[in-house]
Amino acid sequence: MASARPPIGDPAEDVSKAAAPGEETLMQNSKVMTADEAIARIKDDDVIATTGFVQSCIPEMLHAALEKRFVETRAPRDLTLIMCAGAGDSKGLGTGRLHHEGLLKRVIAANFGRMPKVAEAAQNNKIQGYNLPQGVISKLYRSCASGSPGLFTKVGLHTYVDPRFGGGKVNTVTREDLVKLLEVEGQEWLFYKATPINVALIRATSADPLGNLSMEKECLTLDVLAQAMAAHNNGGVVIAQVERLVADGSIKPKDVKVPGILVDCVVVADPPEMHRMNYGVVYDPALAGEVRVTVDNLPTMALDERKIIARRASFELPLNGVINLGVGAPDGVANVANEEKVTPYLVMTTEAGAIGGVLAGGSSFGSSANAHSIIDQNQMFDFYHGGGLDLTCLGMAECDSLGNVNTSKFGGRLNGCGGFIDISQNARAVVFAGTFTAGGLKIAIEDGNLKIVQEGRARKFVKQVEQVTFSGQYAADKSQPVIYVTERCVFQLTDHGLELIEVAPGIDIERDILAHMAFKPHIHSPIAMNPALFAEGPMGLLADLLNEGLKDRISYDASRNLLSINLSAWAARKKADVADLQRAISEACTAAGRKVNAVVNQDGCRIAEDLYDQYADMVAYVNKHHYERMARYATSAITRTKLQDALRRRGLETRVYDSAEAAYASLGISAA
Incomplete structure (x- = not known):
């Protein structure tokens, strides 16, 4: 790999020019080195955590240097790789570079799709493998950093990650249990064991002579701080790939994402392609948050x-x-x-x-x-x-x-x-x-x-x-x-x-x-x-989400003192929908000037599973304040059962009729 190139970009200044008298010792002890020198610090059997999300924020130069060292020297061997989301292009870049037989012994990852040859090795029992939830792995970095033995969570219960269904192991050579099922105060929890980390391969934009890192040109910050802290606190090595070096004091304290006390090696990416924002974009200031762009003219999708x-x-x-x-x-x-x-x-x-x-x-x-x-x-x-x-x-x-x-x-x-x-x-x-x-x-x-x-x-x-x-x-x-x-x-x-x-x-x-x-x-x-x-053209989605058409679903016949509420094909998808319905009914009844008889058509009406109790509370309110008598109907047996159960829990009239005729007849009113 090429040696570190000169610092670039404002406010960066050439470190050699910025050094004041008396700082020579600091400069001589600089953490800046080549990728090869940094990767040489990795030993056999080390546990490596690397950053990156799908195709973004990947320390490509570090992965390339690790691959180069192994191909040339057959070392380091038998590494454990820990990562969250896939970090590669699915064609050999990123962690896909680490597929060489003997380099990896074990992989703990949320995604294998971005490194297909590594996935193939796992499926062929050539390496041990665990497929665990991304968020769990992400939070386990903090467990490692704090010295905690692991993480309690319900995430993964009743999935293939649950020990009762495989514990996240991807093959038969993977035998150690990293996930345990435990009961705490009468509830089931999963405990994920933390794996101590020896090496963290991270990425940032700028580094100063002390190794302080900032991420102003990165699109995401991911877990670089937690990974660095996990490796450092375990006595390991933290290697940071950066785009540029800046003078001491150039990075404001609150802009330091990873403090230099955690960083052992700083590698400046050379050539610059090794530090692309992602594999398809060299740099986009809008994704980095440095500028705001107009988005009103996004392309319209074809109707497929x-x-x-x-x-x-x-x-x-x-x-x-x-x-x-x-x-x-x-x-x-x-x-x-x-x-x-x-x-x-x-x-x-x-x-x-x-x-x-x-x-x-x-x-x-x-x-x-x-x-x-x-x-x-x-x-x-x-x-x-x-x-x-x-x-x-x-x-x-x-x-x-x-x-x-x-x-x-x-x-x-x-x-x-x-x-x-x-x-x-x-x-x-x-x-x-x-x-x-x-x-x-x-x-x-x-x-x-x-x-x-x-x-x-x-x-x-x-x-x-x-x-x-x-x-x-x-x-x-x-x-x-x-x-x-x-x-x-x-x-x-x-x-x-x-x-x-x-x-x-x-x-x-x-x-x-x-x-x-x-x-x-x-x-x-x-x-x-x-x-x-x-159909082509706008659907009126906003009006639907705002329930602007609810008032058109409610009609009042003064001669019969009958309020008809047509909820056919209407959906209560969120709490606001139930509140909107209560408001519309209350307004119609207030306009009537007296308590009314009401018939509610709930044929094809969908109420979200967690909203039935709130819906029943709404029914209790309008019953008390606005209704003389009320009947509802739905042809779906499931809808009737769920409504009846919810109404019963509120001590309300539970009958839901299976036809409009039966509902109207119960009130002694003709449907016509």
């Missing part, structure tokens, strides 16, 4: 299956809520929200630490243009694990009748869970989004109807998922709202598994849905998907 899915998922967005979007079909939700002018009412986040702004895609995935703030990855997972997310929209590779989802191991590939388990288990509500089948699916939209031109080769709705990355039963037990959105239909998670609740216009249930599933979902009274999803 991906946009249909993103559009339908967008109707679940909670205004003023905090959102996380996964890769693939889910990332189209951000585009749709922008098209529909909904973005100002949302706060998008990434598990990598970006909050607000416009989420980036492609090689920049994980970062954000015009971000409100960027926090460390482990802090973001504190927020996620604690229930801070209002909604997440994630992809799905496989789904079974119980609502289990697999994204980590399928089709003979070890991909890994990434942050999927951390996010899906702790978000208030979950939308899984993806095409109904995979591999060659082609659709057409004709006169507002969806037509399947060519079916995908692979089924996604299978009898049993290969690996449980998301447990449907666990989610149902927690009353977590979960739906599964495809281009042709929508399913909802219930206590008994998947229920088909929406079907696209033009789609035949037997021909286009059931014929391509390995199981039959519950089918009661599915409604048609919103026709606006299949």
Whole structure:
């Protein structure tokens, strides 16, 4: 590797010119060295933690130097690699460079997809491997730094990470248990064992002569501080790759991300390509937060299956809520929200630490243009694990009748869970989004109807998922709202598994849905998907999310003193929806000037699993203040049962009729 190049960029100054009299000793003891000199400090059997998120913030020069040393000298050998998200291009860069036989003995990672040859070695029992949740690994760095033996969390319960289902081990040669199931005060918890770290390979923008690091041109800060502290406090080595050197005092104290007391080696990237922002972007000041850019003219998505899915998922967005979007079909939700002018009412986040702004895609995935703030990855997972997310929209590779989802191991590939388990288990509500089948699916939209031109080769709705990355039963037990959105239909998670609740216009249930599933979902009274999803032009998403049409669903007949409330195909997706409904009913009844008889049509009405009690509280309020008598009906047996259970818990009239005629008859009023 080439030696360190001169410092660049304002306010950086040439260190040799900045040195004052009496500082020569400090300069002689500089931590700056070549990549080869730094990597020479790594010993056989060391445990290495490296930074990077997907294709961003990767210390490429350090990975390249480690690969070069091993290829030339066959040392160091039998290393343990610990990493969170994948850090590579899937073609050999990043941690993909570490595939050489003998270099690695064990890998503990959230994602293997970015280093396919390493994944192959794990699948062939050539190395030990653990696939653990990204947020857990991220927070374990702090456990290592503080001397804690590990981490207690519920993340991973009832998935393949749970010791009852494999403990996150990816092959048969991996025998040590890093995850234990424990009971604390009557509740199940997982305990993840911390692995002491000897070497931290981190990355920053600038370094001063003391080794203080700043990250002004990085798009994310990730876990560099926690990793450096973990290695240092274990008596290990911290090697930092930087873009430039700056004079002593150039970095303001609050801008120092990693203090020099933790840093042993500073390597200046040379050539500059070794320090690209990500593999597809050399540098983007908007992603670094140095400038703000105009985003009003983002490209509009073509009306294809991906946009249909993103559009339908967008109707679940909670205004003023905090959102996380996964890769693939889910990332189209951000585009749709922008098209529909909904973005100002949302706060998008990434598990990598970006909050607000416009989420980036492609090689920049994980970062954000015009971000409100960027926090460390482990802090973001504190927020996620604690229930801070209002909604997440994630992809799905496989789904079974119980609502289990697999994204980590399928089709003979070890991909890994990434942050999927951390996010899906702790978000208030979950939308899984993806095409109904995979591999060659082609659709057409004709006169507002969806037509399947060519079916995908692979089924996604299978009898049993290969690996449980998301447990449907666990989610149902927690009353977590979960739906599964495809281009042709929508399913909802219930206590008994998947229920088909929406079907696209033009789609035949037997021909286009059931014929391509390995199981039959519950089918009661599915409604048609919103026709606006299949038409060009704006959908009126913001008006829908604001419930501006609720007043049009309520009518009053003074001659019969009858209030008719039509909640057919309406959804209570968040607390604000229930509050909006109560307000609309109260306003209509106040205008009537007296207590009214009310009939409520709840046919096709969807109430989120965790909102039934709040909905029942709303019913109790309007009953007490506005209703003389009331009857409601729904053709779906599941809807009736859930409503009745919620009403019973509030001591209310529990009868939900199965037809409009029966509801009206109970009040002695004709339906006409």
